[in-house]
Amino acid sequence: MDKSTVTKIISRLKRKNLVQEAGFGESRPQGGRKTCFLEINGSFACVGGIHINTEQIIVCLADLRGTILFESVQKIDEDDYAKNGFSGILQDAIKLLQKNAERMRVPIAGIGLGVPGIVDIENKKIIQSIPLLVKTPFDVTRAARELLDVPFFLENDARCCCYAERIGNKLKPSKNFMYVFIEHRRLHPIKNSPKNISVGFGFASKEKIFHGANSCMGEFRSIFWSETSSSQFSLATQNIQNLESEEAQKIFFELSKNVAFLANTLSLELVFVGGIEKHLSENLVNIIHKESERLWPYEWNKAKSIESANITTHAVSYGAMMMVLDKIFSVPDFPVNENSFPMERNSAHIFFA
Numbered sequence: 001m002d003k004s005t006v007t008k009i010i011s012r013l014k015r016k017n018l019v020q021e022a023g024f025g026e027s028r029p030q031g032g033r034k035t036c037f038l039e040i041n042g043s044f045a046c047v048g049g050i051h052i053n054t055e056q057i058i059v060c061l062a063d064l065r066g067t068i069l070f071e072s073v074q075k076i077d078e079d080d081y082a083k084n085g086f087s088g089i090l091q092d093a094i095k096l097l098q099k100n101a102e103r104m105r106v107p108i109a110g111i112g113l114g115v116p117g118i119v120d121i122e123n124k125k126i127i128q129s130i131p132l133l134v135k136t137p138f139d140v141t142r143a144a145r146e147l148l149d150v151p152f153f154l155e156n157d158a159r160c161c162c163y164a165e166r167i168g169n170k171l172k173p174s175k176n177f178m179y180v181f182i183e184h185r186r187l188h189p190i191k192n193s194p195k196n197i198s199v200g201f202g203f204a205s206k207e208k209i210f211h212g213a214n215s216c217m218g219e220f221r222s223i224f225w226s227e228t229s230s231s232q233f234s235l236a237t238q239n240i241q242n243l244e245s246e247e248a249q250k251i252f253f254e255l256s257k258n259v260a261f262l263a264n265t266l267s268l269e270l271v272f273v274g275g276i277e278k279h280l281s282e283n284l285v286n287i288i289h290k291e292s293e294r295l296w297p298y299e300w301n302k303a304k305s306i307e308s309a310n311i312t313t314h315a316v317s318y319g320a321m322m323m324v325l326d327k328i329f330s331v332p333d334f335p336v337n338e339n340s341f342p343m344e345r346n347s348a349h350i351f352f353a
Helices: 003-015 078-104 141-142 157-166 246-265 278-295 315-330
Strands: 019-024 036-040 046-052 056-063 069-076 108-115 118-120 124-128 152-156 174-187 197-207 270-274 303-308
Touching: 003 019, 003 118, 019 118, 036 315, 046 078, 046 157, 046 315, 056 078, 056 315, 069 078, 078 174, 078 315, 108 157, 108 315, 124 270, 141 152, 152 157, 152 315, 157 174, 174 246, 197 246, 246 278, 270 278, 270 315, 278 303
Parallel strands: 046 108, 108 152, 174 270, 270 303
Antiparallel strands: 019 036, 046 056, 056 069, 118 124, 174 197
């Protein structure tokens, strides 16, 4: 574009207070004005993140730089879920975000939702969620349409965690990694539902978060599972109240074998463990690391980088917000014709202060 055109566009963005000056560079050797650096005005708007599991609604708001402005955790009432279903819980979460955005007088630019199960991100439908008792495709936008006039995005909970690490923590885009998302929660949002350990995986490489065929990548069931199992693992126990109990430790050891197998086979550069408290994730990291080294046949490239996630709790809601920022600040697809070069979607890098 012509320089004058760029100047007009930038002037318009500055008048709207969407961008602001961030300093000046050196003058060019031939002289002239110094280069003016621009940045997004973080307080121009905010984005919302929602995580709904079988026990809780976790919501948060962040400005356009990713700084948390508000967060809240509310328990799901089994009677309310039985009466109003997932739709009612989602609407409650949206209203909570809107109420607090209005209180802070910051407009919402978009909202992201993370849930367990198989999701269709393009059509914004939950195809099926065993934990949330969603057995047939559920149109999320239809449930939210009456409340929202801003973009709304849907993603699997473990893949939201990938957004939290890749964007929220400025992970180098060349890295390929796996996120092991662990929750200790009820199996279903109903009365007397037993509590157990639930696991999902997320995979990312460079600037892409993988979904797999029909968006089923990351759904997990242990390789040691059998028909007598009452959870994702081989153990018959269905109710685990304490993550430091002997039963929980047995599950963590079984999980480490599954993760080590994938990390070695796929030659992943990084494995993040999150969703549980930091001391528990760090303990599991040590177990996975030992198992990965034990199962690796070569001396070369033996060590894998296995880390506790930077954001261990509330990672899904935070990642849902990062997903919204990624969508807002990404370069869109352009139609390809015979006279143009093919272009792939290229997510713009977002730098947070």
